[in-house]
Amino acid sequence: MQKIYPNAEAALDGLLFDGMTIAAGGFGLCGIPERLIDAIQASGVKNLTIASNNAGIDNEGLGRLLRSRQVKKMISSYVGENKEFERQYLAGELEVEFCPQGTLAERMRAGGAGIPGFYTKTGVGTQVAEGKEVKNFDGEDYILERGIRADLSIIKGWKADESGNLVFRKTARNFNQPAATAGKICVAEVEEIVPVGSLDPDAIHVPSIYVKRLILGAPYDKKIEFMTTRERETA
Amino acid sequence: MATIVKGWDRNQMAARAAKELKDGYYVNLGIGIPTLVANNIPDGMTVTLQSENGMLGIGPFPYPDEVDADLINAGKQTISELPSSSYFSSSDSFAMIRGGHIDLTVLGAMEVSEKGDIANWMIPGKMIKGMGGAMDLVAGVKKIIVVMEHNSKAGDPKFIPECTLPLTGKNVVDMIITDLAVFHRPDHNSPFKLIELAPGVTAEEVRSKTTAQFVE
Numbered sequence: 001m002q003k004i005y006p007n008a009e010a011a012l013d014g015l016l017f018d019g020m021t022i023a024a025g026g027f028g029l030c031g032i033p034e035r036l037i038d039a040i041q042a043s044g045v046k047n048l049t050i051a052s053n054n055a056g057i058d059n060e061g062l063g064r065l066l067r068s069r070q071v072k073k074m075i076s077s078y079v080g081e082n083k084e085f086e087r088q089y090l091a092g093e094l095e096v097e098f099c100p101q102g103t104l105a106e107r108m109r110a111g112g113a114g115i116p117g118f119y120t121k122t123g124v125g126t127q128v129a130e131g132k133e134v135k136n137f138d139g140e141d142y143i144l145e146r147g148i149r150a151d152l153s154i155i156k157g158w159k160a161d162e163s164g165n166l167v168f169r170k171t172a173r174n175f176n177q178p179a180a181t182a183g184k185i186c187v188a189e190v191e192e193i194v195p196v197g198s199l200d201p202d203a204i205h206v207p208s209i210y211v212k213r214l215i216l217g218a219p220y221d222k223k224i225e226f227m228t229t230r231e232r233e234t235a
Numbered sequence: 236m237a238t239i240v241k242g243w244d245r246n247q248m249a250a251r252a253a254k255e256l257k258d259g260y261y262v263n264l265g266i267g268i269p270t271l272v273a274n275n276i277p278d279g280m281t282v283t284l285q286s287e288n289g290m291l292g293i294g295p296f297p298y299p300d301e302v303d304a305d306l307i308n309a310g311k312q313t314i315s316e317l318p319s320s321s322y323f324s325s326s327d328s329f330a331m332i333r334g335g336h337i338d339l340t341v342l343g344a345m346e347v348s349e350k351g352d353i354a355n356w357m358i359p360g361k362m363i364k365g366m367g368g369a370m371d372l373v374a375g376v377k378k379i380i381v382v383m384e385h386n387s388k389a390g391d392p393k394f395i396p397e398c399t400l401p402l403t404g405k406n407v408v409d410m411i412i413t414d415l416a417v418f419h420r421p422d423h424n425s426p427f428k429l430i431e432l433a434p435g436v437t438a439e440e441v442r443s444k445t446t447a448q449f450v451e
Contacts, residue, residue, distance in 0.1 A: 027288045027325065028311040030304065053325065080364035090362065098363065101287065102329025102371030109326040121374040122333060125352075125405030128370060158305075170322055172305040174289050177324035205324075222304035225311040230296040 003164050003214045004193060008039035011187050011213040015152055016045040019072075023108055023150035023183050024052040024062065025176030028225050031168065032061045033156040033176075035189045035217040040154075041068050051075040051108065051148050051182070053101060053175050055085050060223055066094070075148070077101035081225065100128060103145050105178050111147035112181025112210075120145055153183025156217070157190040157206065161197070164211035165204045166190065173205060180210045189217035241435035242414040248382050250275040251412050251431075252341050255380060256282050263287060263332065263372055265342030266310045268382045272341050283319070285337055287368040289328045292320030309368065329368070333375040340376040342369060344383045344408075346398045349447035351408040351423060353381060354400035366403060373404035385413035386444055394418065394427075394447040416441045418449055426450050 005011035022040075026032030037056075040048075041064050048071050055074050056063030058081075065071050067084050073095040079085050088094035099107065100122045110118050119142035123129050133144040155176040158169035166188055168176060180186045188211045243251060249271035256262065256276060263285045264272050273293075276282045284293040286308045293308060294315035301315065308314045323331075331337060344355040353373055356366040373379055383393055394411060411418040417431035427449040429441060438451060 028307065030288070030307050030311070076365060078365035078367040086362050096363075098365050100366055100370040101325070101368035102333055102375075105325035105329050106333075120333060122371045124374065126370060126402045128366075168322075170303065170305040170316070171286070171289050171307055173322055173324050175325045178326040224302070224304050224307075224313060226307075226313070227302060228296045228312040228314070229299045229302060232298050 003212065004162060005213055005215050008035040008189065008215055008217070009042065011215045012036065012039050012043065015185060015187070016040065016043050017151075018045055019047045020045070020151040021049040021051065023148060023153045023179040024050055025155040025174065025179040026061065027053055027171070027174035029057065029061055029223045031156050031172030031174050031176050032056070033154040033189050034061060034220070035215060036154040036187060037062060037064060041065055041070065044070070046070050047072040049073040049075065051104065051150060051179075053077050053104060055079045055082055057081045057225065058083050069093075073097065075099055075104065077104050098128070103128075105175060107145055107148040108175065108178035108182040111149040112178065113147075115147050117144050117146050119143065148182050150183040153179050153181070153186035155180045155186060155188045155206075157188050159192045159194055159199065160188060160190045160211065160214055161194050161199050161208075163196050164188070164208035164214055165199055166206040166211055167199060167203065168205050177205055180206045185212045186210050187213040187215075189215050191218045191220060192216070241433070243433045244414070246271055247433075248412050248414060251417065252380055252382050253277070255339065255378070255410065256280060257338070258282075260338040261285055261291070261336065263337050263340040263376065265340070265369070267343045269341035269343060270310070285328070285331065286314075287325070287328050287332065287372070289323050289325055290316075290320060292317045294320065329371050332368070332371050335375055335377055337376045339378045339380065340372045341380045341382055342372065344381045345393065346400050347381050347383070347394050347408050347411055347447075348398045349394070349396055349427060349449065351406045351420070351427075352398050353379075353403045353408050354398040355403050357401050359401070369403050373407040378409050379407050380410045380412060381408050382412045385415040385441075392444060392446045394445050396447055415444065
């Protein structure tokens with residue numbers, strides 16, 4: 001079975017439909033599946049519900065899909081640094097479900113692992129708990145959160161082999177790993193595709209079973225939101 | 236002319252929080268004053284900093300020629316790694332947090348109640364940016380230290396009987412460090428106790444600027 005597609009448009013062919021739910025990897029602009037986001041924008045698919053920790057920034061990452069009005073609802077933990085998001089949200093044009101970051105990661109992991117719901121202490125006694133079942137375990141209250149099962153997962157990896165085994169680099173792993181499992185089908189973009197056998201089987205972050213379609217997204221011009229450095233000590 | 240020293244500045248509040256660190260601790264620091272705690276880790280003490288986007292062992296800011304877009308902290312700032320660093324996914328990161336494996340977190344707040352409730356993620360009527368990982372941290376980390384100004388810019392108390400803003404967590408705070416004083420409680424059923432005053436600050440002044448009930 002051939003998993004490698006020539007480009008993002010080809011890799012998404014037949015997978016997109018109006019009103020669908022997409023789980024996306026990335027944290028801020030780190031490790032975002034930008035080629036796939038661009039292809040989704042170009043497809044014109046509408047009324048999307050997107051589960052992603054952030055919503056990009058103005059005209060970067062998912063910010064592009066917001067600008068083109070293709071998003072109906074975001075499920076996110078933090079959406080700062082995005083003026084267009086703010087405008088649509090305040091105008092009531094965009095629905096937002098704020099979800100604590102760890103709960104969002106676990107909702108993706110659980111959804112992908114066939115777990116429809118789980119209990120967590122996170123959010124007990126806050127707005128997040130409103131309308132959710134509360135259960136006491138060993139004297140402490142927990143709330144029921146639902147797993148996320150998306151129609152499609154889009155992730156960005158560092159390297160993948162031709163069979164779809166995939167590895168991430170440094171903190172670009174973030175939500176990409178749980179997002180990969182949460183979709184009925186996962187499409188991955190990577191910086192390098194290597195021959196089968198060249199990745200260490202003990203060090204695979206996403207086993208090939210999850211990665212159904214794969215594209216080489218390079219070259220990347222990786223964006224940095226906040227550049228912070230120290231000065232080199234002079235001898 | 237001598238200036239009268241009164242209260243702690245941001246660095247001194249962070250330094251006071253750093254006194255709660257212990258050798259071998261795994262710690263998550265929030266954005267703002269809490270980040271300054273990292274500069275005050277005592278020499279010879281091993282403290283490992285966790286970044287909730289998926290890293291243990293946060294190193295210093297990188298040299299300009301070593302900046303790496305794939306290596307950022309939870310504030311989306313570029314950082315560096317240490318020989319002891321490890322990387323993991325967001326789900327593993329919050330398993331670590333929710334599972335009670337992180338010893339200490341230091342974070343800012345808009346309000347803390349006398350019952351240990353904390354509000355630090357939204358102001359009704361203003362643009363909501365989201366809670367990020369704050370609700371997970373206060374629910375899961377073993378010890379929660381809040382570092383905040385004692386009063387708002389308008390002069391209103393921030394350590395109060397009941398939070399007026401939407402909560403981040405209920406009955407979770409263990410210690411409050413302000414520019415004027417330190418309050419602590421040994422467990423979540425006890426009241427907060429005033430345990431320390433900043434230089435030049437009297438208990439009377441703290442009482443007059445606080446509406447929360449606390450013991451002395």
